[in-house]
Amino acid sequence: MEKNYEPHxxxxxxxxxxxxxxYFRATINKNKKPFTIIMPPPNVTSKLHMGHAFQQTIQDIIxxxxxxxxxxxxxxxxxxxxxxxxxxxxxxxxEKQGLTKEMLGREAFLKEVNAWYDEYKGxxxxxxxxxxYSCDWDRLAFTMDEQNNKAGRWVFVHLxxxxxxxxxxxxxxxxxxxxxxxxxxxxxxxEVPSHFWHLRYQIEGTNDYxxxxxxxxxxxxxxxxxxxxxxxxxxxxLVGKNVILPLVNRPIPIVADDYVEMDFGxxxxxxxxxxxxxxxxxxxxxxxxxxxxxxxxxxxxxxCGKYAGMTRExxxxxxxxxxxxxxxxxxxxxxxxxxxxxxxxxxxxxxxISSQWFVKMSExxxxxxxxxxxxxxxxxxxxxxxxxxxWMYNLNDWCISRQLWNxxxxxIFTCQDCGEVICEMEDPTICPKCGSKHxxxxxxxxxxxxxxxxxxxxxxxxxxxxxxxxxxxPTDVLVTAREIINLWVARMIFSGLEYYGDIxxxxxxxxGIVKDAQGKKMSKTLxxxxxxxxxxxxxGVDILRYSLFNGISIxxxxxxxxxxxxxxRNFLNKVWNASKYVLMQLEGKEVKxxxxxxxxxxxxxxxxxxxxxxxxxxxxxxxxxxxxxxxxLGDFFWSKxxxxxxxxxKTDMSGENSEATIATLNYVLTSLLKLLHPFIxxxxxxxxxxxxxxxxxxxxxxxxxxxRNFEVEEKEMEEIMEIINAIRNARNEKNVPDNKxxxxxxxxxxxxxxxxxxxxxxxxxxxxxxxxxxxxxxxxTNAISLIFNDCKVFLPLESLVDSKEExxxxxxxxxxxxxxxxxxxxxxxxxxxxxxxxKNLIDAENEKLKRNTELLAKLEKELASx
RNA sequence: GGAAGUUUAGCUCAGCUGGGAGAGCAUCCGCCUUACAAGCGGAGGGUCAUAGGUUCGAGCCCUAUAACUUCCACCA
Numbered sequence: 001m002e003k004n005y006e007p008h009x010x011x012x013x014x015x016x017x018x019x020x021x022x023y024f025r026a027t028i029n030k031n032k033k034p035f036t037i038i039m040p041p042p043n044v045t046s047k048l049h050m051g052h053a054f055q056q057t058i059q060d061i062i063x064x065x066x067x068x069x070x071x072x073x074x075x076x077x078x079x080x081x082x083x084x085x086x087x088x089x090x091x092x093x094x095e096k097q098g099l100t101k102e103m104l105g106r107e108a109f110l111k112e113v114n115a116w117y118d119e120y121k122g123x124x125x126x127x128x129x130x131x132x133y134s135c136d137w138d139r140l141a142f143t144m145d146e147q148n149n150k151a152g153r154w155v156f157v158h159l160x161x162x163x164x165x166x167x168x169x170x171x172x173x174x175x176x177x178x179x180x181x182x183x184x185x186x187x188x189x190x191e192v193p194s195h196f197w198h199l200r201y202q203i204e205g206t207n208d209y210x211x212x213x214x215x216x217x218x219x220x221x222x223x224x225x226x227x228x229x230x231x232x233x234x235x236x237x238l239v240g241k242n243v244i245l246p247l248v249n250r251p252i253p254i255v256a257d258d259y260v261e262m263d264f265g266x267x268x269x270x271x272x273x274x275x276x277x278x279x280x281x282x283x284x285x286x287x288x289x290x291x292x293x294x295x296x297x298x299x300x301x302x303x304c305g306k307y308a309g310m311t312r313e314x315x316x317x318x319x320x321x322x323x324x325x326x327x328x329x330x331x332x333x334x335x336x337x338x339x340x341x342x343x344x345x346x347x348x349x350x351x352x353i354s355s356q357w358f359v360k361m362s363e364x365x366x367x368x369x370x371x372x373x374x375x376x377x378x379x380x381x382x383x384x385x386x387x388x389x390x391w392m393y394n395l396n397d398w399c400i401s402r403q404l405w406n407x408x409x410x411x412i413f414t415c416q417d418c419g420e421v422i423c424e425m426e427d428p429t430i431c432p433k434c435g436s437k438h439x440x441x442x443x444x445x446x447x448x449x450x451x452x453x454x455x456x457x458x459x460x461x462x463x464x465x466x467x468x469x470x471x472x473x474p475t476d477v478l479v480t481a482r483e484i485i486n487l488w489v490a491r492m493i494f495s496g497l498e499y500y501g502d503i504x505x506x507x508x509x510x511x512g513i514v515k516d517a518q519g520k521k522m523s524k525t526l527x528x529x530x531x532x533x534x535x536x537x538x539x540g541v542d543i544l545r546y547s548l549f550n551g552i553s554i555x556x557x558x559x560x561x562x563x564x565x566x567x568x569r570n571f572l573n574k575v576w577n578a579s580k581y582v583l584m585q586l587e588g589k590e591v592k593x594x595x596x597x598x599x600x601x602x603x604x605x606x607x608x609x610x611x612x613x614x615x616x617x618x619x620x621x622x623x624x625x626x627x628x629x630x631x632x633l634g635d636f637f638w639s640k641x642x643x644x645x646x647x648x649x650k651t652d653m654s655g656e657n658s659e660a661t662i663a664t665l666n667y668v669l670t671s672l673l674k675l676l677h678p679f680i681x682x683x684x685x686x687x688x689x690x691x692x693x694x695x696x697x698x699x700x701x702x703x704x705x706x707x708r709n710f711e712v713e714e715k716e717m718e719e720i721m722e723i724i725n726a727i728r729n730a731r732n733e734k735n736v737p738d739n740k741x742x743x744x745x746x747x748x749x750x751x752x753x754x755x756x757x758x759x760x761x762x763x764x765x766x767x768x769x770x771x772x773x774x775x776x777x778x779x780x781t782n783a784i785s786l787i788f789n790d791c792k793v794f795l796p797l798e799s800l801v802d803s804k805e806e807x808x809x810x811x812x813x814x815x816x817x818x819x820x821x822x823x824x825x826x827x828x829x830x831x832x833x834x835x836x837x838x839k840n841l842i843d844a845e846n847e848k849l850k851r852n853t854e855l856l857a858k859l860e861k862e863l864a865s866x
Numbered sequence: 867g868g869a870a871g872u873u874u875a876g877c878u879c880a881g882c883u884g885g886g887a888g889a890g891c892a893u894c895c896g897c898c899u900u901a902c903a904a905g906c907g908g909a910g911g912g913u914c915a916u917a918g919g920u921u922c923g924a925g926c927c928c929u930a931u932a933a934c935u936u937c938c939a940c941c942a
Binding site: 003005189196212213214215216227259260261264265268269270271276277278279337338339340383384386387390391482483485486512513515517519521550551552553556557558559561563564566567569570571573574576577578579580581582583584585619628631634635639642643646647650725728729731732733735736737738739764765767820823827830831832833834835836837838841844845848 | 898923
């Protein structure tokens with residue numbers, strides 16, 4: 001093995017070998033249980049960022065352990081076509097050439113889009129491979145590939161025939177500049193200073209007025225009601241009456257609706273169903289007329305009389321003037337509020353009514369609610385179960401049509417001659433009703449989430465390949481982000497249930513966000529992000545992977561910093577060096593398994609510790625607490641294995657029973673490498689293959705299992721460790737530098753054999769020239785004495801010993817012990833505690849009391865000798 | 867506006883069904899001890915956000931408050 005840890009020398013080489021050996025390939029294997037993860041597909045044109053590195057590595061860690069545990073482990077990768085983002089990028093590119101998509105036409109435009117995909121496709125996949133991800137690359141999927149198209153078509157036809165797809169009206173975000181509807185995600189809300197215009201409408205048949213406030217007086221022309229809260233005492237009597245809409249002199253009703261907040265404004269709202277999403281909803285509930293008053297470019301249309309042709313800004317000005325003249329304007333207040341802007345052109349968007357396609361949700365959502373309520377689909381973080389259910393209970397019909405060209409075109413054809421609507425698996429060429437060949441397909445495409453919702457099904461071959469589906473589906477765990485619980489997770493659940501009759505996954509893990517060192521979200525515009533590609537370049541993949549998880553909970557947001565990368569580098573370097581040491585010890589020796597040798601005390605201790613570790617790490621893994629599992633492994637490796645065991649083993653290595661130590665070193669290192677492998681796959685493989693006993697690759701090696709514990713020896717070793725700590729402490733207190741050896745005398749009071757066995761451990765770790773086991777106490781005037789329950793330790797430090805100081809030290813020990821005794825006595829004297837506390841706690845407390853009482857006696861006797 | 871999360875050492879975070887406040891980094895002291903100075907040994911450092919409550923016992927459970935973060939909605 002090379003002297004220094006140089007990850008770049010072997011990481012990519014090792015990965016290539018894994019690919020060649022097809023370790024990540026998963027096929028139906030009746031002798032194994034499957035374990036499946038479907039990757040949430042990253043945008044096909046994206047580049048690796050910290051969010052990917054974090055989320056995908058979580059999955060790699062999970063799947064690698066399962067593979068080692070003997071499951072047929074499938075991690076199925078894929079990419080997303082990201083319709084909106086791509087369409088907007090391609091449009092921008094065209095714009096630079098002075099073109100628009102309309103100038104190209106649909107077909108040519110889609111060619112451009114595909115060229116764009118081809119150009120960027122693969123970058124993100126290559127970067128995932130660099131990260132060491134153990135995906136079955138043969139199954140790489142794309143949300144626009146054939147299987148997905150087919151699944152989408154199947155589902156659409158299925159829903160259509162069931163009568164669950166329909167065309168309806170809805171308010172969309174309309175950009176008057178782009179002359180297109182845009183999705184909610186493309187709307188930027190910005191705080192804009194404006195006014196609150198207080199208006200008064202005359203109540204029909206009276207001289208009374210109703211006062212209301214609005215930020216958009218120009219939409220008054222499209223008003224079809226005013227609304228108040230049904231519980232509002234001020235207006236209760238007016239509900240059902242009419243007011244006269246000023247300027248147009250049209251009577252409109254006063255309706256009662258919960259949407260209105262009593263203590264906002266005057267508690268009265270004008271309702272414009274055609275130009276406000278909330279008003280539209282109110283309109284539906286009260287069956288109100290929908291009056292569209294705007295053209296596509298946001299000028300007022302011909303229904304607006306003298307205002308027709310004005311822009312919305314001009315109209316606002318004119319209408320306010322006219323209202324003032326007519327005596328309907330009460331006052332103008334300053335008011336600033338959020339206004340939606342087009343992300344691309346920054347124009348203020350206009351909510352407009354238009355025709356859209358919908359999926360009826362009332363039936364399809366029912367089983368999806370049930371499986372989560374019953375935890376058949378289990379959100380590992382309970383809080384998200386609430387998020388999900390809250391959304392599902394209030395779920396309205398799903399608008400699936402988008403006015404984009406990129407994406408899955410809605411497979412509905414209308415006969416231009418007889419009006420017959422056709423929706424089948426194959427594109428029709430003639431009308432089945434009238435035989436006409438004049439068929440027109442819908443222009444709109446489907447919401448990206450429509451196909452994403454089928455991801456676990458389509459990637460496994462739905463609706464065709466029933467075998468893979470039967471074996472790998474339902475998948476085991478979904479790892480995804482908080483903000484798409486409703487958009488994606490929910491839709492996969494009802495889709496799986498409706499189209500295949502089973503849940504798509506059993507566990508849902510929602511991962512946190514990786515933020516910068518200050519706790520700010522990493523963003524391109526802020527430029528505060530760390531690029532994982534830079535970390536890989538400078539430190540290697542394992543170090544990046546390790547740094548992402550050390551000491552964090554994956555469900556919470558974490559902070560990433562260069563500092564953490566350095567700490568990780570230090571750890572991996574430690575792993576390298578410790579392994580190098582172990583390999584040196586094993587070289588040229590016959591290495592036996594630990595059940596074939598007579599183990600030393602330290603060997604038994606570390607073996608017990610490793611077995612506890614395996615249990616604990618497994619427990620954490622099973623709770624998806626992988627950040628904590630990593631930290632525990634790191635701590636164990638560094639402190640228990642390196643600082644304690646390797647140091648202790650050095651004394652046994654030079655003894656006659658070194659074969660046990662060799663066996664133990666081999667066993668412990670092998671186990672630790674395997675446990676660490678899911679986190680840091682490359683370095684562990686590199687070292688593993690150097691070990692004398694190894695399988696073909698650590699990737700397919702067997703995950704460690706608990707073998708045996710040595711309870712007695714574990715306790716004994718820990719007692720010795722406690723003594724070692726106390727001696728080291730005394731050395732430092734007396735300022736004895738580490739380059740000066742001391743001599744140590746031990747007077748056993750109990751278990752004499754233990755001290756004979758351990759003398760060399762103490763000698764080595766306390767930097768002693770010799771450790772003498774004595775039978776009788778000698779004069780202690782020139783020695784420091786340390787009192788334990790089972791022994792006394794003397795450090796004859798001659799001139800450094802000050803009998804006054806020694807007396808003080810013993811007195812301090814006595815104080816401490818008395819305090820402990822007092823504490824125990826108080827607790828045990830408390831009738832409430834004795835009556836209510838669990839028995840094991842009371843027993844433990846009694847035991848402590850006993851030991852401390854004995855210790856106190858010894859200490860007091862020691863003090864008396866001064 | 868609605869909901870959720872966080873608040874523990876100077877920093878980053880652990881702390882299991884309530885039962886003596888932990889780790890790493892940083893700081894200070896001492897060491898080139900034959901795997902590792904990117905290292906080894908040791909030490910100091912905390913009113914567990916605040917105020918109440920439940921309990922024999924609260925970092926943990928309940929109530930309120932504050933600050934920060936996130937998600938959803940976008941409100942006349």
